Amino acid sequence: xxxxxxxxxxxxxxxxxxxxxxxxxxSGHATLYWYQQILGQGxxxxxxxxxxxxxxxxxxxxxxFSAERLKGVDSTLKIQPAKLExxxxxxxxxxxxxxxxxxxxxxxxxxxxL
Amino acid sequence: xxxxTQPEKLxxxxxxxxxxxxxxxxxxGSPELFWYVQYSRQRxxxxxxxxxxxxxxxxxxxxxxxxxxxxxxxxxxQEEDSAMYYCALSGPNTGxxxxxxxxxxxxxxx
Numbered sequence: 001x002x003x004x005x006x007x008x009x010x011x012x013x014x015x016x017x018x019x020x021x022x023x024x025x026x027s028g029h030a031t032l033y034w035y036q037q038i039l040g041q042g043x044x045x046x047x048x049x050x051x052x053x054x055x056x057x058x059x060x061x062x063x064x065f066s067a068e069r070l071k072g073v074d075s076t077l078k079i080q081p082a083k084l085e086x087x088x089x090x091x092x093x094x095x096x097x098x099x100x101x102x103x104x105x106x107x108x109x110x111x112x113x114l
Numbered sequence: 115x116x117x118x119t120q121p122e123k124l125x126x127x128x129x130x131x132x133x134x135x136x137x138x139x140x141x142x143g144s145p146e147l148f149w150y151v152q153y154s155r156q157r158x159x160x161x162x163x164x165x166x167x168x169x170x171x172x173x174x175x176x177x178x179x180x181x182x183x184x185x186x187x188x189x190x191x192q193e194e195d196s197a198m199y200y201c202a203l204s205g206p207n208t209g210x211x212x213x214x215x216x217x218x219x220x221x222x223x224x
Contacts, residue, residue: 003157042200042214056211091158103212105158
């Protein structure tokens with residue numbers, strides 16, 4: 001089966017610039033997650049979608065981060081404006097239904113904010 | 115609050131030696147526990163989950179509710195086991211979230 005697709009693979013920007021990441025989950029997967037993984041740490045959930053609705057965005061810095069999942073399929077995560085501490089790998093994952101299901105991860109986008 | 119602790123950031127063992135990667139958790143109720151693995155230049159992927167009670171690539175993990183642990187074990191380590199391992203927890207009390215530990219980098223020395 002096709003995996004979770006993410007782009008771009010790498011992104012380098014200067015602080016205060018904006019950036020967007022794209023994710024295409026596995027076909028038929030209702031749940032989509034965006035994780036932030038800072039070097040040396042485990043993945044931290046930013047936002048979780050169930051179809052096109054937000055289930056949990058409690059850890060999303062809403063003053064600068066936004067995400068959407070139009071039509072319950074693809075998703076984009078945006079940072080505007082970026083800060084130095086946003087440098088991390090941004091992982092997209094999907095699962096068939098929810099919390100007790102296996103997560104399928106994308107390759108991630110490595111963001112460097114200079 | 116839900117939490118996953120992996121006390122070892124780095125672990126080195128010789129090929130053929132037993133390996134144990136530790137994971138402790140805090141959770142109110144019955145959690146779902148997982149081990150995810152990331153090999154070099156590959157994406158993060160599920161290794162095993164406790165509900166399946168299966169052995170994958172020779173690895174097993176037993177959920178010990180008394181000690182709130184879910185340690186990953188393999189009797190004879192292989193070089194291809196070198197990777198980053200993450201313990202993860204989920205359950206109805208987490209709001210459908212997955213909580214990940216900070217990971218353990220395992221190096222198997224030839």
